[in-house]
Amino acid sequence: MIRIALDVMGGDNAPDANLGGALDALSRSEDIFVQLVGQKNVIDAWLRDKTYDDKRLQVIDAPEVIETGEHPVTAIQKKKNSSMVIGLKMLHDGESDAFVSAGSTGALLVGGQTIAGRLPGIKRAPLAVQLPTTKGKSLLVDCGANVDARPEMLVQFAIMGSLYARHLMGIENPTVGLVNIGTEEEKGNELTRAAYPLLKDCDKIRFIGNAEARDIPQGTADVLVCEAFTGNVILKMYEGVARTLLSQVKSSLMQSLRGKIGGLLIKPSLKGLVSTFSSKEDGGAPLLGLRGLVIKAHGNSTEVQMRNALLECEKFYNSGLKERIQDAFT
Amino acid sequence: MIRIALDVMGGDNAPDANLGGALDALSRSEDIFVQLVGQKNVIDAWLRDKTYDDKRLQVIDAPEVIETGEHPVTAIQKKKNSSMVIGLKMLHDGESDAFVSAGSTGALLVGGQTIAGRLPGIKRAPLAVQLPTTKGKSLLVDCGANVDARPEMLVQFAIMGSLYARHLMGIENPTVGLVNIGTEEEKGNELTRAAYPLLKDCDKIRFIGNAEARDIPQGTADVLVCEAFTGNVILKMYEGVARTLLSQVKSSLMQSLRGKIGGLLIKPSLKGLVSTFSSKEDGGAPLLGLRGLVIKAHGNSTEVQMRNALLECEKFYNSGLKERIQDAFT
Numbered sequence: 001m002i003r004i005a006l007d008v009m010g011g012d013n014a015p016d017a018n019l020g021g022a023l024d025a026l027s028r029s030e031d032i033f034v035q036l037v038g039q040k041n042v043i044d045a046w047l048r049d050k051t052y053d054d055k056r057l058q059v060i061d062a063p064e065v066i067e068t069g070e071h072p073v074t075a076i077q078k079k080k081n082s083s084m085v086i087g088l089k090m091l092h093d094g095e096s097d098a099f100v101s102a103g104s105t106g107a108l109l110v111g112g113q114t115i116a117g118r119l120p121g122i123k124r125a126p127l128a129v130q131l132p133t134t135k136g137k138s139l140l141v142d143c144g145a146n147v148d149a150r151p152e153m154l155v156q157f158a159i160m161g162s163l164y165a166r167h168l169m170g171i172e173n174p175t176v177g178l179v180n181i182g183t184e185e186e187k188g189n190e191l192t193r194a195a196y197p198l199l200k201d202c203d204k205i206r207f208i209g210n211a212e213a214r215d216i217p218q219g220t221a222d223v224l225v226c227e228a229f230t231g232n233v234i235l236k237m238y239e240g241v242a243r244t245l246l247s248q249v250k251s252s253l254m255q256s257l258r259g260k261i262g263g264l265l266i267k268p269s270l271k272g273l274v275s276t277f278s279s280k281e282d283g284g285a286p287l288l289g290l291r292g293l294v295i296k297a298h299g300n301s302t303e304v305q306m307r308n309a310l311l312e313c314e315k316f317y318n319s320g321l322k323e324r325i326q327d328a329f330t
Numbered sequence: 331m332i333r334i335a336l337d338v339m340g341g342d343n344a345p346d347a348n349l350g351g352a353l354d355a356l357s358r359s360e361d362i363f364v365q366l367v368g369q370k371n372v373i374d375a376w377l378r379d380k381t382y383d384d385k386r387l388q389v390i391d392a393p394e395v396i397e398t399g400e401h402p403v404t405a406i407q408k409k410k411n412s413s414m415v416i417g418l419k420m421l422h423d424g425e426s427d428a429f430v431s432a433g434s435t436g437a438l439l440v441g442g443q444t445i446a447g448r449l450p451g452i453k454r455a456p457l458a459v460q461l462p463t464t465k466g467k468s469l470l471v472d473c474g475a476n477v478d479a480r481p482e483m484l485v486q487f488a489i490m491g492s493l494y495a496r497h498l499m500g501i502e503n504p505t506v507g508l509v510n511i512g513t514e515e516e517k518g519n520e521l522t523r524a525a526y527p528l529l530k531d532c533d534k535i536r537f538i539g540n541a542e543a544r545d546i547p548q549g550t551a552d553v554l555v556c557e558a559f560t561g562n563v564i565l566k567m568y569e570g571v572a573r574t575l576l577s578q579v580k581s582s583l584m585q586s587l588r589g590k591i592g593g594l595l596i597k598p599s600l601k602g603l604v605s606t607f608s609s610k611e612d613g614g615a616p617l618l619g620l621r622g623l624v625i626k627a628h629g630n631s632t633e634v635q636m637r638n639a640l641l642e643c644e645k646f647y648n649s650g651l652k653e654r655i656q657d658a659f660t
Contacts, residue, residue, distance in 0.1 A: 133574075134574060145511065145512075147511070147518065147519040147520075148519050148520055181477070181558075181559055181562040181563065181566075182475075184399060186401070188477065188559065189477040189478050189559045190477075190478055192559075212566055213562070213563045213564075213565075213566035213567045213570060214567070214569050214570040215570060216567065217570045217571050217573075217574035217575070218570070218574060229511055229518065229519045229522075229560070230559070230560065230563055232511040232543070233509070233511065233543045233560055233563055233564060234543075234563060234567055235543075236511075236542055236543035236544035237543045237544070237546065237563075237564055237567035237568065237571065238567065238571055239544050240543060240545060240546055240548070241547050241567065241571040241572055241575070242571060242575055243547075244547035244548060245547070245571070245572060245575050245576070246575070248464065256598075258595050258596075258598070259595065259596050259598075261592075261595055262591075262592040262593070262594070262595025262596035262597075263592070263596060265588050265589065265591055265592025265595065266583055266588075266592035266596060268586075268588070268589075
């Protein structure tokens, strides 16, 4: 049984989507125990008329709420009784096996590192997100909020990302690319030029050189390494361009009768594509290199996404990724 | 009559696409005089059986060729008789009004600044590229190869980009957004946090705050300011995602008879969309803030793109953008 602490108050659709997702997850897996961390009165009121397996559900009171727009470091330091701080502390104290939050990425990154703590030797815990490609998926590390990484951190991201790709994405010997603005070794900015030789010399990864942003959707490398500002831009461009383009396809079809009829006919084909390139079903992304499993769910997570984030904890936990990362750095 | 020096040897499809584009441009505009800069024997042989207005065409011999993969600075310094160096020198000496090249962006940036020279007060000449959006176009500055900009450079990019948007894109009072990974002022990396207050205080622009990558395809700001590594990633993600997605739409339609019939019906609607989101027709992008007009054409420019790059020189030249930038910085 995996004990998962859920940040009930975090995210744009909290607490409804979070609580709904939790009950859904409970009904779908026998192997999870969910700890609902949040304002007890709110949670109790919400649960009153619901049916669920109450032997696998626990409510933990966290009276304070971190608001969007609050400075992450300040929020984590000041609001000791917020759902995020209490949940991360439960993880640290061994009372939980995983913590899931759709709250502020910045706060979760700071809290994850300071409260749950990093594994020995890890300099920074990156957020690792799977991107859809024409070949399957690529893992982008780091997409977090902790920017201006140093070259040696990128090497750690590459090692942790390769372990993730091997043990969770089923890629035997994953390739690693350094996100850059050209393919030649000397291309890029100060960071990428310094990181390139370090990645080349690292015998724990299969480094294949620079990866240009243009080739990312084609699956140019299994693991894409970059600092978080770049990773965030990549992730959001991907989302933004895909969303805009697919909605443009739709609206351009509506402009003529011919297009409308054609549109009806292609609807089933298009639907599969939209689901591949949208994040409607995605659960969350882990912070790599922490002492406990911390999963960041989308800020605007729906009930389905919250459910999936909870269910994914099982997969992450059982893969032994944490232990494998620990081994790689000792 | 505008005298345009064309780098005949630069680009993946040189010299054919370059020379073909030049003759096509000559036949379409009476107001351009084209100076073909490149290996004279190659050009003469190519021109032998062609018809064109020879009063508006001149061949300038440049026996050396800069190869892809050569280090830009070294190439520019060593190959004094390359088409790029000779073309830029003609611009500097007042023998040409514009220089167009599909050669190495890095070499063109270095050569543009050292040979053609920057306008007084300009710290760096950025590459400004128009991106398609659902509202029309946004201008992305800088997408060049000159990375690790300083905060005060971003302010200059914003001023020059605003003048470009006003006088070439017809946007009366263009909005300026700082590309960032969050909307709040304190978000981002060291560079964006330092640039934000400078942009806010600048009375020559209409700054509207941070622009998230996700919102770029929706036209979140008329002018998007960033340093070149980020700009390059944005540009290439845009290209890569759009290209992949549209080809996926096509191939997903081919998987069923229903899809195939629907696909035929939607073809006309889709075609308009593809041309909006692809760069098949785009000519080139200018380097802003130089003493002469330097246009970077795509490295893989076709004949049509080379033609358009040449024809666009007229528009850029006549807009008086250079003089307006000069005025703004004196």
